[in-house]
Amino acid sequence: MSGILYFVPTPVGNLEDMTFRAIKTLKEVDYILCEDTRTSGILLKHYEISKPLKSYHLHNEHQATEKVIGDLKSGQNIAIITDAGTPGISDPGYLLAKAGADHHIEMICLPGATALIPALVVSGLPNNEFLFAGFLPQKKGRQTKLKQLAEEKKTIVLYESPHKINTTLEQIREFFGEETKASLSREISKKFEETKRGTINELIEFSKSKTLKGEIVLIVNNSI
DSSP states (O other): OOOEEEEOOBOSSOGGGOOHHHHHHHHHSSEEEESOHHHHHHHHHHTTOOOOEEEOOTTTHHHHHHHHHHHHHTTOOEEEOOSSBOTTSSSTTHHHHHHHHHTTOEEEEOOOOOSHHHHHHHTOSOOSSEEEEEEOOSSTTHHHHHHHHHTOOSEEEEEEOGGGHHHHHHHHHHHHOTTOEEEEEESTTSTTOEEEEEEHHHHHHHHHTSOOOSOEEEEEESOO
């Protein structure tokens, strides 16, 4: 009988966001896949989890997936975690989930930490319907994607890094319009968690007035 593949969310900042079930699962599997063994090693040590860690990241996931599926078919139970958040959401995990589905492997994703939902909830923007777009393309296809998103009536959720946020905000103003409503959240669940709400112009002014640190979640709506 094949083993079970567990997708286990890990804290996006505050270690207290780890669930009892996540800890229990990680203690019971045969081994754990992770993006960075050093980063995940710190997490596992904190929760006294002593299971083998194996690297599984964007640069090796194509090669590693076949081996993982083989181990699952042999009856091993395996968990995948990332440096922060839920595997497969703007992080490694999709290819493994697709392969698991193709090979009829039982898969369970535990509920848990993610950055997009807290940012969306506190944005004050409509959240009955939303589109999660993750990170915008770096270069090729970026403008096409922005044009496409500008036509969207639902609230849009984006991830962005601190050193690119000013450019992204200015591009959103260009494609979405100056009256676009937005919310910028950073350092979610950490000591210096912060959310700024306003028009896109106000967020550009805010972003340029200080050096932002930490991963950023940007919520945008140009239909209200």
